[in-house]
Amino acid sequence: MTTERETRAQTDRELCGLINGLAKQIEAHLRVRAATLGLTASQGAALRELTRPMTLRELAERMSCEPSNATFVADRLEEQGYLERHPHPGNRRAKQLVLTPAGAELRERLLGLLSEDSPLAPLASEEQDVLRRLLARAVIR
């Protein structure tokens, strides 16, 4: 016989597998789209998250990675002329990462590519809303 606790644990593992699988699909989707623009997946993620000028630490937070890694990615984007490090107004420790015009344009192109054939396309708008509410309850912000 299977107890309530056991079936709950089983459902839990199944859900974790689905979420990880979907995350991998989203990552792969980003990877191929970024590649068409000459970017790695990490560079694409950085560009995607740079909705506004922000600090390196905040970018790392949004990319779910270590600051040292964000430094590395920012270096590459800076070399390619998509990004600049500006002194942060009011905090000389920090630097403000700001997209160049070329970077901003590339970002728009990337966002356009990412919205095509999204892994979430199989879901209707209402279903996406339900999904969003459920996930928001589970994710620690």
Next chain:
Amino acid sequence: MTTERETRAQTDRELCGLINGLAKQIEAHLRVRAATLGLTASQGAALRELTRPMTLRELAERMSCEPSNATFVADRLEEQGYLERHPHPGNRRAKQLVLTPAGAELRERLLGLLSEDSPLAPLASEEQDVLRRLLARAVIR
């Protein structure tokens, strides 16, 4: 003004962020629980996926990683005495990864730890069911 297309794309990005965030939480959860058993996160994932004797390629598939990486992880588990490579009946190319008694016991302990304080605990059983159905529709199997 914002078009229908734009809001859809925005919701899409928001959802992707939530899914990635939750996946990271699940990964972190696995990492700390595995660490209490002297395992890395990858080793823990391998142990979790070894529901039955399987081939290295199948394990890699379930772990969403390259076979070369699965070889590496299997080496470690084998060194620690949790895993054995048996000749595969009916296919001399393949090897069957089978847990030792110590490995099977460790797996049970890991599963127990993973079921505690799951990142999905904030959701009720019915909500988890809804979530599972929605995710299953989006994930390519």
Next chain:
DNA sequence: CTCGAATGATTGCAATTAGAATAGTTTGAG
């Protein structure tokens, strides 16, 4: 049967990522 293509695992190497240490800056207790 036979040989080329495909499969499964492994190895070596390159790229990516994380973690600890460091330098400069800021903050706040006293």
Next chain:
DNA sequence: CTCAAACTATTCTAATTGCAATCATTCGAG
């Protein structure tokens, strides 16, 4: 004011992961 602790970014090093090449085996067309 002063100084210790915290913060921000960077550097260096190590671990992890992916990719291409290789070896052994299997499959299948002819």
